[in-house]
Structures are given as C-alpha cells and as structure tokens.
Amino acid sequence: MREERVVLDYAIGGATAVLFYAEPTRTYDLDVFALLPSGEPSLASLGPIYEWARTQGFAVDAEHLLIHGVPVQILPAYDALVAEAVRDARLHDYEGTPVRVVDPEHLVALALQTGGARRRERAWQLLQADVVNRPRLQAILDAHGIDATLPGDD
Amino acid sequence: MTEPLSEAMRALLARKREWHRAQARLPLREKVRILLELQRQDLPLLAARRPLEPWERPWEITP
Secondary structure (H helix, E strand, C coil): CCCCCCCCEEEEEHHHHHCCCCCCCCCCCEEEEEECCCCCCCHHHHHHHHHHHHHCCCEEECCEEEECCEEEEEEECCCHHHHHHHHCCEEEEECCEEEEECCHHHHHHHHHHHCCHHHHHHHHHHHHCCCCCHHHHHHHHHHCCCCCCCCCCC | CCCCCCHHHHHHHHHHHHHHHHHHCCCHHHHHHHHHHHHHHHHHHHHHHCCCCCCCCCCCCCC
16 A cells, blocks of 8 residues: 555554554454545545555455455544654564554553543553553653543552 | 552552563464454454444454
C-alpha cells in the first residue's frame, strides 16, 4: 500500500498493538491508522484503500478488509495525536515481516483521549507492564491537551 | 478511611503484578495463540448478550 502511495504511512493501533507490549487482550479486529495522500480524515478518503484491497483479492466486509483471515479496519489519521502516533510508530518484526506499531506512550494517550472502559483498561495494562515511559507520555498528554490522571503501579 | 494492607496482602498483589508482567514478556507468537483462545472462549458469551457483528469471529490464522 505504501509502495503504491495508497497510504503515506501506517501503524497498527488498538488492542492488537497492545499485544506487542503487554499481555494479550481480547479483540476481533485489527486497527490500522493511516496517513493518506489526500490528507483528509474523512471516510470517503478511504475509497482508494478499498479499491486497492479489491485489486489484491482481499474481501471487503462493511468497513473491514479481510486480510489473511483477519478483519482489518483502516482508520484515517483523524487528528494531530493519531498522525503523530503513526509518524512515531516503532518497527517490529512478526514472523519475519516488518510491521509498524504505535508505541506504548501513544497507545495510552489514544486510549485516554478516546475514553471508554475497555480502552482505559488497555491503558492500565500498558502501564502495569512497565513498558511506558511516563515522562514521555505526560509530555504527549500535555502537548495534545489531554487531561488525565495516570494510575499508579498498584 | 482505608486500612493499610497487610504484609501478606502486599506480597500477594506484588506476585499478581509480576504475573501480569510475565504475561507481557511472552513471545509474540504465544500471545497470538492466547488471543485466539480468548476469542474462541469469549465469542459464545458475547453472542449470548447481543447479536454479533459479521467480523466478530475467531481469526482464521495459525499463530
């Protein structure tokens, strides 16, 4: 997708990204944040991605692409925090395949920004796993105006 | 007012915390295997509570 300029850059986010840093948590789909050439964060801007997926033989099921048995939801970078999370993503290796994954600090910031019980739990898991650089996380929260009290280690 | 935790309780919580950290350090392949197991276990419970979305099904992959 990147080579064909369908997306400028991408990073895995959500619960699947948490898997790279913390204990497994239940999810049924894989979120991918994408920086799009159009720069527009609208759903209509995802059209070229779905078109690309069809040409690759991947099934499209409502908003999900079915890629090798996994429902993948592409989300355009809808605000400055998501765009930064994609730009700062870490390169991981999964069974010999390089994958870009949102880093733990941005995962926590995104979970706190979006809210909801399951996302707060995800943030807590990352903090408990001792993989979050807290000063860096606090700097991200401050830069993006996210007012949140971080839970302690207990 | 919250009572201070006993030494035994503090030790129990510390062991629990370490267990979670050990889970976090598992190889990615093992975490994916656990995730697939969680999906299989959770799906009937979810289905009993509400209609499932079409994409809510265990991933057809081998970790």
